[in-house]
Amino acid sequence: MSKPVRLEKPQKKDYPAAQAYLALLVGSNAAAQLVERLRRAAVRKAPARDILSASHTPMAEVHAFDWRRKNKDIQQGRKQSPILLVCGKHGDALVIADGFHRLYAAFTQGQDFETLSERSKVSKKKLADQICQALWVHTEIEEQVFYPAVRQAIKDDDLMNEALVEHAGAKDLVAQISDMDPDDALYDAKMKVLSEQIDHHVQEEEQEMFPKVRKANIGLVALAARA
Numbered sequence: 356m357s358k359p360v361r362l363e364k365p366q367k368k369d370y371p372a373a374q375a376y377l378a379l380l381v382g383s384n385a386a387a388q389l390v391e392r393l394r395r396a397a398v399r400k401a402p403a404r405d406i407l408s409a410s411h412t413p414m415a416e417v418h419a420f421d422w423r424r425k426n427k428d429i430q431q432g433r434k435q436s437p438i439l440l441v442c443g444k445h446g447d448a449l450v451i452a453d454g455f456h457r458l459y460a461a462f463t464q465g466q467d468f469e470t471l472s473e474r475s476k477v478s479k480k481k482l483a484d485q486i487c488q489a490l491w492v493h494t495e496i497e498e499q500v501f502y503p504a505v506r507q508a509i510k511d512d513d514l515m516n517e518a519l520v521e522h523a524g525a526k527d528l529v530a531q532i533s534d535m536d537p538d539d540a541l542y543d544a545k546m547k548v549l550s551e552q553i554d555h556h557v558q559e560e561e562q563e564m565f566p567k568v569r570k571a572n573i574g575l576v577a578l579a580a581r582a
């Protein structure tokens with residue numbers, strides 16, 4: 356099996372990806388600060404197995420990952436960036452801000468991996484609770500004010516129903532996470548799935564709903580005032 360070719364520093368695109376993920380956990384300002392510190396952090400090497408264990412990543416998730424796709428990248432000589440990590444306070448899980456799949460592939464080959472890490476001062480539970488609360492407020496405002504106006508204006512019930520079902524799924528996960536302890540085996544997996552669901556939802560809003568909203572010329576300023 357070919358040895359992966361490693362980059363000495365993360366690529367430019369790795370930082371915004373890490374920042375978008377961290378923003379879901381710690382909010383935009385804290386995420387921007389953490390990424391600034393990650394940009395200045397030194398590259399270190401750590402066994403992939405230790406990183407996975409410290410991040411409390413469920414091994415079922417690692418084994419389910421289609422690592423052959425990533426191995427193809429490695430065999431074709433595509434260079435692999437270091438992984439971006441954020442350490443919590445003592446006892447908190449390590450947050451993999453960017454590089455899940457590179458790490459999973461490295462683990463299956465029993466390799467060490469280059470990492471950049473920074474330390475977050477706020478506990479994971481507190482951060483997760485903050486993001487869950489913010490998401491709850493956001494979905495409520497959209498459902499009570501924004502979506503009814505959009506539904507009436509764009510006349511696309513399928514799109515609006517899909518958005519509501521996605522909100523319901525996210526709110527269900529938020530409720531589960533709020534009742535959980537960070538030590539629970541599924542805590543990190545639920546946070547990760549929530550972030551993936553929100554990612555998908557935001558993409559659909561931005562790419563499908565918002566262009567129709569712009570075309571329909573809804574009075575957004577008046578709507579914002581009602582919210």
Ligand SMILES: [Fe+2]
Pocket residue numbers: 494497518522556560
């Ligand atoms: Fe939404």
